[in-house]
Amino acid sequence: MGKRLSVLIAGCGDLGSRLGLQLSRDGWTVYGLRRNAAQLAVPILPVNGDLSEPTCPRCWPNGSLDYLVYAASATEHDEAGYRQAYVEGLRNVLGWLQQRDQRPRRLLFVSSTGVYAQRDGEWIDEDSATEPGGFTGRVMLEAEQLALDSALPVTRVRLGGLYDPKRPWLQNQVRAGLRVERDPPQYSNRIHRDDAAGLLAFLLQSDASGAALEDCYLGVDDDPAPLHEVVDWLRERLGVTHWAEQSMTRRAGSKRCSNARARALGWKPRYPSYRDGYASLDRNRH
Numbered sequence: 531m532g533k534r535l536s537v538l539i540a541g542c543g544d545l546g547s548r549l550g551l552q553l554s555r556d557g558w559t560v561y562g563l564r565r566n567a568a569q570l571a572v573p574i575l576p577v578n579g580d581l582s583e584p585t586c587p588r589c590w591p592n593g594s595l596d597y598l599v600y601a602a603s604a605t606e607h608d609e610a611g612y613r614q615a616y617v618e619g620l621r622n623v624l625g626w627l628q629q630r631d632q633r634p635r636r637l638l639f640v641s642s643t644g645v646y647a648q649r650d651g652e653w654i655d656e657d658s659a660t661e662p663g664g665f666t667g668r669v670m671l672e673a674e675q676l677a678l679d680s681a682l683p684v685t686r687v688r689l690g691g692l693y694d695p696k697r698p699w700l701q702n703q704v705r706a707g708l709r710v711e712r713d714p715p716q717y718s719n720r721i722h723r724d725d726a727a728g729l730l731a732f733l734l735q736s737d738a739s740g741a742a743l744e745d746c747y748l749g750v751d752d753d754p755a756p757l758h759e760v761v762d763w764l765r766e767r768l769g770v771t772h773w774a775e776q777s778m779t780r781r782a783g784s785k786r787c788s789n790a791r792a793r794a795l796g797w798k799p800r801y802p803s804y805r806d807g808y809a810s811l812d813r814n815r816h
Contacts, residue, residue, distance in 0.1 A: 534559050535738055538595050538634075540623050541581060541602030541615075542570060545640070545692065548727035549599065550574040553734070561591050581619030586626040595632045597734055598623070600677070601640040609665040616673035624680050636737050638730060639677040641688045643719055643748065645670050648785040651717050655788045656688075656746040678745070685733060685743050689726050690719035690750035690787055695808050697723075704764045707774035715756035719787040721749050722801040732797045747792045753803035754786035760804050767811050 535558045539546040542562030547570060550560040554573045567576030579587030581602055600623060604615040620639070627633070644667045645660045652658075662668050677684045693700065710716060721729075729749045737743050764770075789799070801807035 535596045536591070536594070537561070537597040537599060537734065538563060538577070538591065539574075539599045539601055541600060541619070542567070542574065543601070543603055545723060545726055545730075546599065546601040547571060547574065548723060549601070549730045552727055552731045556731070556735070561595075563587065581622055582614050584622055584625070586629055590626060590630060592630075595627075595634050596738070597636055597638070598627070598634045598682075599638045599640065599730060599734070601730075609669065612666055612669040613672075616669055617676060620673055620676055624676075624682075634682060636683045636685060636734075636743070637677055637680065638733060639674060639684060639686045640730070641670050641674055641686045642667070643688050643690045643750065643785075643787050644783075645674070645688060646785055646787075647783055649783050651715065651784050651786060653788055654748070654785045656744065656748055656791055683743075684745060685737075686746045687730060687733065687749050688746065690721045690748075690754075692723050692726055693720050693804075693807060694723040695811050700760075701764060701768060701811065704761055704768060705770055707770070707772050708761055709774050709777045710758045710761055711777060712756075712758045714784070715758065717754050717784045717786050718757045718760065719750045719754045719785070720804060720807075721751050721799065722807040725749075725751065725799040725801055728800065729792060729797055732792075732795075736795060741795065743795075744791060747795075748787050748789055749792065750787045750789050751799045751802050751804070751807070752789065753805075755804060763805065764808065764811070767808065 538561040540563045542564045554560050560574050561577050562570045562574040563577040563579045567578040570576050602615045602619050604611045646654050647662045674686050
């Protein structure tokens, strides 16, 4: 057996914790950087730090780091908050690596399918045009470029909408009578939170095993379904019969993201469709 591989997850929130626990089970040494790092589950090693602060955290790990995963999320949802979380936070982490003379084998940067602005139901892959109309996508592309301009090998992982039936945001909207446009259909892309963590773990393990990673992967399930279809299915599952008087969604992009590149590497989602991911729901679940 070789030495234990190590990874630092910068921005170790819900997704990072799921990733960290999976890698820990597989024998990795996992460091989790976040505010209030003491809340992290054992055996993730806590690194108490603030990505918005330029000073390197005092408990930053010594020695070599094999991998870095940047999985921050914005706490303020305006443009300044996004830039602080994704661009300035990443800039700080890259600086800390330089200060400690650490050079990970690869940086995984967790990005978003929000960098695509297609609106007409087109199929999207990693090479499709990225021309976001809003600041969230533009800032994410800026952060991606900062990662690519670093001296490290980089893989961007553009995730679709994260969901977990235990986090009932969409279910609560459906129970309130959520009404969405049907014509033209608004295609939506999602991935179960466990599958998102599983994809990140798979990419790290593939790289560690010598596989040649691309510089970008889309992290979505197999079923970019029209949003009204998802809502109809959840209404039936939850026993909802009433509708809200007005449509409760503003029309955003409509695109169908393909996970073919990740699948070609050998990954497959545990929950290939929203039906699988929400299968545990019934009328009595809240």
